[in-house]
Amino acid sequence: MPRACILGTGSYLPPRVVTNDELSKRLTTSDEWIQQRSGVRERRYVEPGVGPSDLAFEATKRALDMAGLQPSDLDFLILATQTPEHEFPGTACFLQKKLGHFGVAALDVRDQCTGFLYGLSIADAYVRLGMYKRVLVVGAEVHSTGLEFADRGRHITVLFGDGAGAVIVGPADVGQASPPAPAGAGGNARATKDRGILSVHLHADGRFAEELWVPAPGSIYPGRITHKEIDEGLHYPVMNGKAVFKEAVTRMIEVSKEALGANGLTPADVTHFVPHQANLRINEMVAKDLGIPPERCDDSIRKYGNCAAASVPIALDERVRSGAVKPGDIVLMSTFAAGFTWGSAVVRW
Ligand code: COA
Numbered sequence: 152m153p154r155a156c157i158l159g160t161g162s163y164l165p166p167r168v169v170t171n172d173e174l175s176k177r178l179t180t181s182d183e184w185i186q187q188r189s190g191v192r193e194r195r196y197v198e199p200g201v202g203p204s205d206l207a208f209e210a211t212k213r214a215l216d217m218a219g220l221q222p223s224d225l226d227f228l229i230l231a232t233q234t235p236e237h238e239f240p241g242t243a244c245f246l247q248k249k250l251g252h253f254g255v256a257a258l259d260v261r262d263q264c265t266g267f268l269y270g271l272s273i274a275d276a277y278v279r280l281g282m283y284k285r286v287l288v289v290g291a292e293v294h295s296t297g298l299e300f301a302d303r304g305r306h307i308t309v310l311f312g313d314g315a316g317a318v319i320v321g322p323a324d325v326g327q328a329s330p331p332a333p334a335g336a337g338g339n340a341r342a343t344k345d346r347g348i349l350s351v352h353l354h355a356d357g358r359f360a361e362e363l364w365v366p367a368p369g370s371i372y373p374g375r376i377t378h379k380e381i382d383e384g385l386h387y388p389v390m391n392g393k394a395v396f397k398e399a400v401t402r403m404i405e406v407s408k409e410a411l412g413a414n415g416l417t418p419a420d421v422t423h424f425v426p427h428q429a430n431l432r433i434n435e436m437v438a439k440d441l442g443i444p445p446e447r448c449d450d451s452i453r454k455y456g457n458c459a460a461a462s463v464p465i466a467l468d469e470r471v472r473s474g475a476v477k478p479g480d481i482v483l484m485s486t487f488a489a490g491f492t493w494g495s496a497v498v499r500w
Contacts, residue, residue, distance in 0.1 A: 154347030155278035156323035157498060158285070159220070161213025162316040162468040163206050164455060165197045169295075171309070178305045185309045190431020194312025194456030196295035202236040204245035206315035207291035210464070211250065214287070214317040217471075222250040225319075226283035228257040229273055231266025231290045231460035233489070234297060235259065238368070238375075242291065264427045264488035265353070266290060266460035267316070268496055272351035274320035284321050290460030291315035297365070299387040307388045310429065312456030316464025323347040346478070346499045349414045352406055353494040359398070363390045363489040396433060399487035403427075403437045403495075407485045410495035418442040420481050423470055427486035428452035428462040437485070459488070476500050 170193045171182035185191050197206070207230055215222065228250075230243035237245075241259030262269040267290040274286035294311035298304065323346055367385040368376035376386060403426060411417060418441045426434045431452050438448040449466040458465060463484050470476050478500055485495040 152279045153281075154323045155275045155320050156347035158319045158321045159214040159216070159218030160316070160318050160464065160468040160471045161210045161215070161217060162314065162461075162465040163209035163213065164195045164314045164465070165201065165206065167196050167198060168193050169196050169312075174309055177300045178308060179302050180305050180309055188430075188432070189310055190450065190452050191310060191456045192453045195314055197293050197313050201293065202242075202245070203232050203234055203291035203293050203315065204236055204242050204249060206293070206313065206461075207242070207246045207289045207317065208249040210291065210315035210317040210468075211246070211287055211289055213468070214289075214319050218319045218321075220285060220319060222252040224285050225250075225252060225287050226255055227274070227277060227286045228255060229260060229270040229286065229288045230258070231260040231262065231270045231288070232292055233261070233263040233266065233459050234292045234294055246289070260460075262355075262488060262492045263490060264429065264457070264459045264462065265486040265490070265492040265494045266488070267463050268351060268484065268486055268494035269353060269492070271318070271320070271348070271496055272353055272494075275348045275351055278320055278322055286320045287317060288320060288464070289315060289317035290458075290462070290464050292459045292461050294459070297387065299384060303384065304387050306392050307390050310457045312458050314455055314458040314461045314465050316458075316461045316466070316468050318464055318467070320348070349497040349499055350410055351494065351496045352409050352413070353492070354402070354406065355490050355492040357490065359394075359491040360489075362394050362491070363388070365389070396430065398491060399429060399433050400436045402491070402493040403433070403485045403487050404440045406493050406495040407437065407441055407483060410483060410485070410497045414497050416481060416497065421447060421483045422480035423476060423482045424448045425463055425466045425470070425482060425484045427488070428455065428466065429457045429487065433487075
């Protein structure tokens with residue numbers, strides 16, 4: 152069975168930068184508290200009327216461009232989000248409308264910050280089966296329209312940002328070059344033996360579904376959402392921060408080791424560690440336990456906050472475009488999310 156590989160990456164961050172100082176005008180918080188507890192310095196927010204499908208569209212165009220493809224080359228669209236544009240249909244359908252490429256399948260993945268890896272596993276499986284040759288996996292989030300700008304929600308609000316990141320997955324044809332690095336970035340087009348997605352490992356434990364969630368609107372409430380739910384603030388994210396933190400560290404270490412073990416790799420083989428960006432302290436603890444030095448560990452949370460399903464593909468794209476990711480490099484991705492869900496993937500570039 153031929154291996155699947157990443158043919159191109161892309162990302163898009165809305166231009167509006169929101170600093171911690173700006174947030175402290177709307178909430179009782181401070182730049183010092185936010186940076187010390189989470190590592191976030193700033194994040195991006197969309198302008199009114201911009202949805203996740205708009206961000207996904209921009210990220211997709213860039214990924215297609217890197218892969219040398221057109222929207223009409225795509226066989227399957229997978230979009231992961233925890234902030235869907237509407238209750239239904241899925242945001243992937245709104246993206247498809249913007250791409251102007253109709254008829255191919257469009258799937259929404261709802262596994263929160265692990266959604267990108269769930270999507271990647273689906274793309275990987277279809278490509279290896281030979282069913283599809285060009286699969287889009289995009290993570291896209293607009294959190295800013297659903298955050299509580301009041302002291303009750305401040306421990307959550309300060310963490311999240313908006314953005315999108317995409318990859319195109321296709322078969323690793325024998326002798327095919329790695330995705331091109333931008334001119335002058337130091338990459339090269341040397342073919343790499345044995346490249347591609349080496350593994351994806353996924354997990355979930357629904358016993359913790361209510362440790363991090365947005366209760367409303369929902370079909371469980373007559374009328375989906377009423378003044379009662381709104382008055383109780385059930386349309387805002389609710390999080391047991393300490394429980395999430397503890398479980399995230401444990402599970403991300405565990406699933407990273409699972410990924411390395413399955414491929415006969417050690418932490419010393421990891422050239423790029425791209426963990427989900429929920430809290431810099433979580434990632435520092437995970438990397439330290441694994442023995443991966445800080446310079447190999449992505450810290451884009453500082454600039455973008457937690458972009459949920461988009462965090463990993465945004466970080467990956469920035470590393471690829473900077474020329475940091477070279478043919479033959481081992482990229483380890485690992486995530487933890489509401490649900491709880493968690494996962495890991497290893498790619499040989
Ligand atoms: N600014 C200032 N003070 C704040 C604050 C804010 N934004 N948010 C909370 N506080 C206060 C609390 O009210 C509390 O005050 P008190 O001691 O007077 O009661 C104090 O800071 C500590 O709050 P706590 O929530 O216990 O902080 P923490 O050390 O657990 O850090 C998080 C909070 C959210 C940064 C941390 O729990 C975390 O990162 N959790 C995991 C988040 C995550 O991974 N989420 C996504 C998974 S995909």
